[in-house]
Amino acid sequence: MAGILKAMLRNPHLPPELGQPGGWPAAMQAEWSDDEGTKAAAEHRDLLVAEFRKIRAALDDFKPDLVLIWGDDQYENFREDVIPPYCICAYDSFEFGMPSGNLWGDTETRIKLPGHRQAGKKLADYLIRNGFDTAYSYKPLHDPLGHAFTNGIIYLDYDRQGFDYPVLPFAINCYGRRVIVQKGGRPDFERSLTDDELDPSAPTPARLFDLGAATARFFQESPWRVAILSSSSWSHAFLTPKTHYLYPDTDADLVLYEALRTGDYGVWRDYSPEAVEESGQQEVLNWMCLAGALSELGRVPAHTSFVETWIFNSSKCFLISPPA
Numbered sequence: 001m002a003g004i005l006k007a008m009l010r011n012p013h014l015p016p017e018l019g020q021p022g023g024w025p026a027a028m029q030a031e032w033s034d035d036e037g038t039k040a041a042a043e044h045r046d047l048l049v050a051e052f053r054k055i056r057a058a059l060d061d062f063k064p065d066l067v068l069i070w071g072d073d074q075y076e077n078f079r080e081d082v083i084p085p086y087c088i089c090a091y092d093s094f095e096f097g098m099p100s101g102n103l104w105g106d107t108e109t110r111i112k113l114p115g116h117r118q119a120g121k122k123l124a125d126y127l128i129r130n131g132f133d134t135a136y137s138y139k140p141l142h143d144p145l146g147h148a149f150t151n152g153i154i155y156l157d158y159d160r161q162g163f164d165y166p167v168l169p170f171a172i173n174c175y176g177r178r179v180i181v182q183k184g185g186r187p188d189f190e191r192s193l194t195d196d197e198l199d200p201s202a203p204t205p206a207r208l209f210d211l212g213a214a215t216a217r218f219f220q221e222s223p224w225r226v227a228i229l230s231s232s233s234w235s236h237a238f239l240t241p242k243t244h245y246l247y248p249d250t251d252a253d254l255v256l257y258e259a260l261r262t263g264d265y266g267v268w269r270d271y272s273p274e275a276v277e278e279s280g281q282q283e284v285l286n287w288m289c290l291a292g293a294l295s296e297l298g299r300v301p302a303h304t305s306f307v308e309t310w311i312f313n314s315s316k317c318f319l320i321s322p323p324a
Helices: 002-008 026-032 038-062 117-129 147-156 205-221 250-262 273-278 284-297
Strands: 066-072 086-089 093-097 110-114 135-137 167-172 226-231 303-307 316-320
Touching (some): 038 226, 038 303, 038 316, 086 117, 117 167, 117 205, 147 167, 147 226, 167 284, 205 226, 226 284, 250 284
Parallel strands (some): 066 167, 066 226
Antiparallel strands (some): 093 110, 303 316
């Protein structure tokens, strides 16, 4: 992920003082150190893996009938032909390969998982009847499953024990105004985008919060034992103009983290779309759904962790909230 930082250093509009580590915030310099983040990368990974193992253990203890995952589609399955604000992927099954350059050196394994079409259909029907004009699909368009979902599944099986839970991906258009024009990726520094060139906005935080609450209500009344996950990092350096795309907006992330940790969910529902874009927090919109679900269920998390970084593009949050 330090490679993204190196790419952002090639920004011709970067203030000169930020072009070298000596001009960076002190914590960023310390993480970069004299090895361009090599030592920090191993430490960062260790923290993440420890949290993934905790999440997996909680999942296995719960033994769900299915796992619903809120995640963004980053110009993967949804492209110019259709960008739904959100879409339930009610497939019968999923198959995808390991990501390129993965740490296991595995280029051969194909991961096959059951879906849960029935739960997806029933959830879509419930949401539509309750005022959420929800898209749904029974097969993929351009990609078998976006990386917000596949990486989440792979990381939850970090120790290669297998992941056999049926999954119900719930795709959110987090990238909004940059999903097509920026192809859900890094900015093009040779091109200054105007408002007329940007795409329509993502769903608002309040709408996604309410969508998450409605989803929780549906599953409370359903016959299924369901685990609900949000899969995404938080503010992204390459989406944050206020930091010149060099580092994430940790201060903004910590405001949301403290509200999540303490169950102050009104902070989440009242968060503005402008604040999301200003702080590069587009992918936090997945967590808006989770915050709404937690609010509906009246739960304060039993475990949270915020793994901070300055140089690896985005910090990561972990949360466990088991049933009472």
